[in-house]
Amino acid sequence: MAVVPYGGGTSVVGGLDALRGEHGSVVTLDLRRLDRMTDLDPVSMTATLEAGLRAPEAEELLRRHGMTLGHVPQSFEHASIGGFAATRSAGQASAGYGRFDAMVTALTVVTPAGTLRLGRAPASAAGPDLRQLFLDGEGALGVITDVTVRVRPVPEVLLDEAWSVPDFAAGTAALRGLAQAGALPTVARLSDELETAIMGSVAGPRPPPGCQLVTCYEGTAETVEARRAAAHRVLTAAGATPLGAGPVAGWREGRFSAPYLRDTLLDAGALAETLETAASWRRLPELYGAVRDALTAALGASGTPPIVMAHVSHAYPDGASLYYTVLAAQAADPVAQWAAAKRAAGDAIVGCGGTITHHHAVGADHRPWMRAETGELGAEVLRAVKRTVDPRGILNPGKLIP
């Protein structure tokens, strides 16, 4: 019998479909009753959270003690702690707080072959890091039942600032400057020209020219001021113009609303979907154009020319993520329509040296490109791990493992 672990139900990569594989039946293992904070260590600044806690519930528990996780993806309202761990989640404030996989210091994984408790020190040279092997196991390598994560004090200060840059190339250069100077704000999100124009025209009568960069700083008054000063030097030198806090208010207010608006778009007969990737700074310009062009061509061929807009939501010293939003009219068979577009985009991503996913994970939908990520030997390593912990292949068949 197949077993599909289930947290908040927010997978966007087909990670939760109850595929039977070679089995006669399939059960969903809903972890919602694993809903406790079992430890809070104010000396080490870590908390142990059970996997079924939803993000708002975990925040409520931590804030009772003046702490926060600072993990705020768009799925925040429903997503679970176990889901964050099992998919290597990244959030809107990951520049400041780190990706979820970087916050996890220890975890418990229950597998058909036994239970692993991994992680006993902040860093270790005791062989390859098995925590990282089981993070992003997507329920195919075991069921994560709790994680110990680094926590921070609830920030004293939140400071928002929007900037305008002349174009997307200037904006990515500015983000690269911030990341390489160690001056990234807690949130740094750069919209391309089309996303800036569309968001701007919805927000008010005069859409801003160029591209908009949203920045937010969180921390103590002292750290926010220092980081802001460092960021200002980089952004001003890169030709960015400050727009004040105003435009960020709209982003803050709508930061969780996109999935609701997608429902409304689907109701209206539109197709709306997102996809994401990441690459080195050197490859990013080519990747950015290639994915947009592939989506435009594939949906054009279906008779439904799309609007394709993008933003950079995560910047690193060596590269960045790209997050695309795609809108079109629904064709007669919208599932097939999107499948063709997704195939074209995935091929373009792999062809340009990007990763098939920066933070949505693999599930069933990205599995066709996994071999391109890992190579055949890498794929065999993953299969060998799977055979060891799950010899009968009962855990989430048809997902992740190429």
Next chain:
Amino acid sequence: MTAHFEPERPATRADDLPWARWGAPRPLPQAALDLLRSAFTLPEQGAPAVPAERVRPAESRLPETARSAFAAALGAEHVHTGDAARLARAGGQSTPDLLRRRAGDASAAPDAVLLPGDAGEVAAVLRVAG
């Protein structure tokens, strides 16, 4: 020395996802609607979803022996084979997931939903399943 911490549960629970949606309907801003209608030809009547009450999953294929083994491990109240529990876990939130469910397709629904209470019960479920 480790200070003892008494485990805590949240006072407020997160909402559950409704069938084939992220949440309660929210209107698009008028400017966004205008933009959409100028860019695309959309059907006047929209593309309404099949009402949730008309969607049924296929018959559960969970063998009776497995159901009683799960009930022994978790308590019968934590083993669900009814339509509502199975439909509520029929896939995720990708647009293809939503499009299929909106069309009334519940083929991603599991045969049963199990609610373990701790890591030991998770291990017990895997023993029964394997």
